[in-house]
Amino acid sequence: MKIDSKIDIQMTQESGQTSQPPWKMINNSYCSLIFPNNTPILLKISQNNINSLNITTEFIDSSNEKNNEKKPIEIAIKKKVSEIFNLDFDLDKFYKFLKNDDKLAPASEFCNGLRLFIAKDPFECIISSISSANNSILRWTKSIDEIAFNWGDIYKFKSGTFFSFPKPEVLKDVFETPEDESKYYEKPINICLNNLKECGVGYRSPYILQTSEKLTNEIAINDFFKMKYDEAYETIIKFKGVGPKVADCILLYGFGFMEAFPTDVWIKRIISHLYFNKKEITAEKVKDFGMEHYGDYAGYTQLYLFHYARKSGLLQKLKK
DNA sequence: CCTCAGGAGGCAC
DNA sequence: GTGCCTCCTGAG
Secondary structure, three states: OEEEOOOOHHHHHOOOOOOOOOOEEEOOEEEEEEOHHHOOEEEEEEOOOOOEEEEEEEEOOHHHHOOOOHHHHHHHHHHHHHHHOOOOOOHHHHHHHHHOOOOOHHHHHHOOOOOOOOOOOHHHHHHHHHHHOOOOHHHHHHHHHHHHHHHOOEEEEOOEEEEOOOOHHHHOOOEOOHHHHHHHHHOOHHHOOOEOHHHOOHHHHHHHHHHHHHHHHOOOHHHHHHOOHHHHHHHHOOOOOOOHHHHHHHHHHHHOOOOOOOOOHHHHHHHHHHHOOOOOOOHHHHHHHHHHHHHHHHHHHHHHHHHHHHHHOHHHHHHO
16 A cells, blocks of 8 residues: 655654654564554555655454455555544645745755654553653653553564553553552452553653543543644643643644644743744743744644754754 | 763643 | 652763
């Protein structure tokens, strides 16, 4: 299968977006477990040129690959890939927008083909974003993979073994510390053998448990898809461990709210460097500036500015 | 080569 | 304004 669309899959995978850890690389393909039409499928994506993606898949039961059910599932797979990599977004139109602003023009060249990496599982994105606060990319991505390994469902394919990210109703019951494991008899065996602290999430473990609890008993994940930005923001920021920056990451990468402008310390430095003559301004003002100035391009502009600054060396310069 | 302080895509208090 | 889990980095 082939999808014709402009994207740099490697840059997109490795740009540190908090929707999920980068996918496993097997034989030069980015591989992930997805569930189109509720069917577990191993998706394998490779790329020869920036204008198209090569897609191959594996099923659990290889007999499925030959039967005549194949056509509808192919359509569902393409749709899913298109959602995850935001392929309907018109990049060339966005580049015209960037080139209209002298401050943004360099980023459009530098990040050619970079796209939003939207969550394949919004709950995974929520936990990823909470875990990313005051943390390094390497560390939070290892934690998320560890959580899936411990409590997700196992799926074995020819190319390798993959784990789904656990549902909130499973994660809410897992143990926080090794000491909790002594109470193993109170809970099902699959959640007794490991604990959150050993996944390296540190002091964020109570936030992860409370969030899983809320998403089991108070709010359904899918409710966020029905909300406008303001309502979704006010709802998610009430969660423990979710502040302004993490809230916007969840809305942008988890639910595709393109108008979100996640403002961390780096974006703050970049924006004040570019637009405010290096004067220190608050994160809140930077967020407002981004949302007003860039509108529906706010999320993409944040992604491009951050990636440009990180990879071009501008961040290192601004640090000093 | 080892040790250890400082810092990391912020948040709760 | 401070402390925070834990891992990584770099100065000494």
